[in-house]
Amino acid sequence: xxxxxxxxxxxxxxxxxxxxxxxxxxxxxxxxxxxxxxxxxxxxxxxxxxxxxxxxxxxxxxxxxxxxxxxxxxxxxxxxxxxxxxxxxxxxxxxxxxxxxxxxxxxxxxxxxxxxxxxxxxxxxxxxxxxxxxxxxxxxxxxxxxxxxxxxxxxxxxxxxxxxxxxxxxxxxxxxxxxxxxxxxxxxxxxxxxxxxxxxxxxxxxxxxxxxxxxxxxxxxxxxxxxxxxxxxxxxxxxxxxxxxxxxxxxxxxxxxxxxxxxxxxxxxxxxxxxx
Amino acid sequence: xxxxxxxxxxxxxxxxxxxxxxxxxxxxxxxxxxxxxxxxxxxxxxxxxxxxxxxxxxxxxxxxxxxxxxxxxxxxxxxxxxxxxxxxxxxxxxxxxxxxxxxxxxxxxxxxxxxxxxxxxxxxxxxxxxxxxxxxxxxxxxxxxxxxxxxxxxxxxxxxxxxxxxxxxxxxxxxxxxxxxxxxxxxxxxxxxxxxxxxxxxxxxxxxxxxxxxxxxxxxxxxxxxxxxxxxxxxxxxxxxxxxxxxxxxxxxxxxxxxxxxxxxxxxxxxxxxxxxxxxxxxxxxxxxxxxxxxxxxxxxxxxxxxxxxxxxxxxxxxxxxxxxxxxxxxxxxxxxxxxxxxxxxxxxxxxxxxxxxxxxxxxxxxxxxxxxxxxxxxxxxxxxxxxxxxxxxxxxxxxxxxxxxxxxxxxxxxxxxxxxxxxxxxx
Numbered sequence: 001x002x003x004x005x006x007x008x009x010x011x012x013x014x015x016x017x018x019x020x021x022x023x024x025x026x027x028x029x030x031x032x033x034x035x036x037x038x039x040x041x042x043x044x045x046x047x048x049x050x051x052x053x054x055x056x057x058x059x060x061x062x063x064x065x066x067x068x069x070x071x072x073x074x075x076x077x078x079x080x081x082x083x084x085x086x087x088x089x090x091x092x093x094x095x096x097x098x099x100x101x102x103x104x105x106x107x108x109x110x111x112x113x114x115x116x117x118x119x120x121x122x123x124x125x126x127x128x129x130x131x132x133x134x135x136x137x138x139x140x141x142x143x144x145x146x147x148x149x150x151x152x153x154x155x156x157x158x159x160x161x162x163x164x165x166x167x168x169x170x171x172x173x174x175x176x177x178x179x180x181x182x183x184x185x186x187x188x189x190x191x192x193x194x195x196x197x198x199x200x201x202x203x204x205x206x207x208x209x210x211x212x213x214x215x216x217x218x219x220x221x222x223x224x225x226x227x228x229x230x231x232x233x234x235x236x237x238x239x240x241x242x243x244x245x246x247x248x249x250x251x252x253x254x255x256x257x258x259x260x261x262x263x264x265x266x267x268x269x270x271x272x273x274x275x276x
Numbered sequence: 277x278x279x280x281x282x283x284x285x286x287x288x289x290x291x292x293x294x295x296x297x298x299x300x301x302x303x304x305x306x307x308x309x310x311x312x313x314x315x316x317x318x319x320x321x322x323x324x325x326x327x328x329x330x331x332x333x334x335x336x337x338x339x340x341x342x343x344x345x346x347x348x349x350x351x352x353x354x355x356x357x358x359x360x361x362x363x364x365x366x367x368x369x370x371x372x373x374x375x376x377x378x379x380x381x382x383x384x385x386x387x388x389x390x391x392x393x394x395x396x397x398x399x400x401x402x403x404x405x406x407x408x409x410x411x412x413x414x415x416x417x418x419x420x421x422x423x424x425x426x427x428x429x430x431x432x433x434x435x436x437x438x439x440x441x442x443x444x445x446x447x448x449x450x451x452x453x454x455x456x457x458x459x460x461x462x463x464x465x466x467x468x469x470x471x472x473x474x475x476x477x478x479x480x481x482x483x484x485x486x487x488x489x490x491x492x493x494x495x496x497x498x499x500x501x502x503x504x505x506x507x508x509x510x511x512x513x514x515x516x517x518x519x520x521x522x523x524x525x526x527x528x529x530x531x532x533x534x535x536x537x538x539x540x541x542x543x544x545x546x547x548x549x550x551x552x553x554x555x556x557x558x559x560x561x562x563x564x565x566x567x568x569x570x571x572x573x574x575x576x577x578x579x580x581x582x583x584x585x586x587x588x589x590x591x592x593x594x595x596x597x598x599x600x601x602x603x604x605x606x607x608x609x610x611x612x613x614x615x616x617x618x619x620x621x622x623x624x625x626x627x628x629x630x631x632x633x634x635x636x637x638x639x640x641x642x643x644x645x646x647x648x649x650x651x652x653x654x655x656x657x658x659x660x661x662x663x664x665x666x667x668x669x670x671x672x673x674x675x676x677x678x679x680x681x682x683x684x685x686x687x688x689x690x691x692x693x694x695x696x697x698x699x700x701x702x703x704x
Contacts, residue, residue: 070530072526091529092526092529092530093529093530093531093532093533093534093535094532096529096530096531096532097532101530101531101532102530104527104530108524108526108527109524109527110519110520110523110524110527110528111523111524112519112522112523112587113516113519113520113523113681114678114680114686116680116686116690117516117519117680117681117682117686120513120516120682120686121513121516121517121519121520121528121531121533122531124532126513127513128512128513128514128683129513129514129517129533129538130514131509131514131541131542131545133512133514134508134509134511134512134513134514134683135505135508135509135512140508140683143512143513143683144683144684147513147682147683147684148684150513151682151684151686151689155693164693167686167690168686168687168690170678186531187531190531190532
């Protein structure tokens with residue numbers, strides 16, 4: 001499986017026309033923890049097939065926004081719409097089933113499982129997930145042949161990320177950067193419509209970062225949609241089409257890198273030069 | 277030669293066989309030293325195997341729950357109790373039809389009653405797991421422990437000793453306990469199987485021993501079946517998600533898996549097997565009482581898993597062999613050997629007497645007192661074992677071993693890929 005299939009190629013070919021289409025729509029979400037207002041009416045949109053950056057100082061509410069979108073938290077108010085449907089109150093697994101998949105700020109690989117198992121756990125619709133099918137001889141054949149397919153997919157993904165030499169290594173033994181790669185690859189195994197990446201480059205060395213970025217670029221050219229939290233301002237400016245700036249739980253500003261850069265003085269004045 | 281030996285050791289069945297063989301040899305030696313005859317030796321192995329097999333089944337379930345799914349179930353004994361009590365009540369003769377005047381029941385045939393017992397244990401598992409899904413593992417453990425105690429105390433309640441509902445009289449027997457069902461194996465050897473017993477006697481083997489050995493054989497087959505079932509469950513996409521839940525439940529949820537559904541299913545499957553375990557274990561002893569189902573048994577099974585290493589099915593079986601062979605039955609044999617060869621006789625009943633003699637310069641009473649405390653010695657041995665394990669191999673004997681969760685052999689496929697990539701040359 002080359003991530004993203006024919007439908008996405010069409011999307012890529014008619015980029016201009018379709019990029020105006022809104023895939024994710026966050027409207028006025030608020031969330032308080034005790035007395036602290038982590039989110040205070042944040043609103044933004046992400047268009048299909050774009051790489052959108054979400055930036056803001058520490059405590060601006062970026063991770064909370066991710067948690068609300070992915071269903072880990074229910075917002076106190078506001079709504080999240082994905083592909084035209086309301087997903088505000090969906091549980092995390094249902095959100096992921098809709099095609100909106102996230103990664104975590106600290107890589108959360110399954111430590112005591114091999115890299116290969118980490119990838120093979122992800123694909124949806126595995127018939128062997130019903131407990132009895134893989135037990136009885138009559139139904140086991142179908143499970144096994146699907147396992148072959150899942151293995152093929154996982155192997156291609158490992159090669160795509162150049163970590164096939166680690167296939168049988170326990171994920172817990174991987175370096176920090178390799179774990180980030182693994183988590184990214186694992187999320188892609190779900191063939192998501194949109195990926196939420198929470199600081200995918202944190203703790204990743206420059207050469208690996210280059211590799212990750214080129215993967216993201218490849219996938220985007222195939223029509224994959226990304227929302228990316230990142231602290232490296234230069235990286236965001238260089239790679240993202242749209243940038244969302246958050247501050248104190250609100251969306252301060254949304255625009256192209258040029259627009260945000262031209263507002264930089266404003267931001268600097270606003271945030272004390274501490275945006276990135 | 278060494279190489280082929282180490283490949284042989286790779287095979288799980290070989291590991292289990294070698295460990296079992298070593299423990300058998302130890303017991304045969306002890307038996308020879310004690311002057312056992314053929315029947316005595318066979319009986320000693322029968323008892324050993326009986327307990328190993330039953331602990332093995334329990335350990336496999338604990339491993340499925342804890343080693344694979346991260347479900348800290350310390351209510352093992354409660355689900356065993358539900359299984360055996362249900363089956364017993366279902367099989368007891370209907371009121372008025374049992375001449376002995378013992379507690380009446382529903383009078384169902386044993387096979388149906390066994391299915392009933394297994395289903396009841398599964399249903400109880402569902403009731404226990406449902407409210408506990410949101411709890412962290414330590415709180416989950418408390419719930420299961422409490423659940424097992426509730427079941428034991430309910431079985432003990434005098435209100436349930438004998439009662440009439442919808443015109444049917446039945447009961448748990450309360451604190452006095454209840455007679456269980458006849459063992460079909462006994463019945464076979466008392467009827468159609470009589471010639472076999474007679475033939476065995478001519479070789480000097482006790483009649484009752486034949487029955488006992490046959491029952492152990494049936495139990496071993498049951499263990500094989502449970503092992504097969506659990507290995508297939510674990511090495512599958514289902515088992516893969518269970519391992520994911522164990523390692524990081526939230527991350528598993530983020531991969532579009534409904535983790536609650538997986539936890540419920542695996543818990544129920546484990547509880548059903550535990551119900552069956554209770555039916556063949558305590559049920560085969562002819563009589564059950566609430567006192568049999570104290571938490572200690574749960575912890576013994578857990579210790580077997582800890583020795584073997586959580587996460588490994590082979591480890592669970594080997595842990596059971598070592599636990600039963602050394603910790604559980606070891607002290608009794610040690611005492612008999614000491615009595616035989618050191619010439620210690622009699623008994624010292626209290627600790628002060630033993631210590632008093634020790635202070636007086638006489639070691640024998642102190643030794644005698646200690647060797648008499650078989651159950652206390654088990655606890656001491658357990659402690660020694662666990663401390664050694666914690667210092668040397670905290671993950672258990674087989675805890676670091678990899679049992680990859682997939683219905684196909686991934687390791688060989690990866691090897692093939694690498695080999696073919698190597699054969700293609702370094703064209704890339």
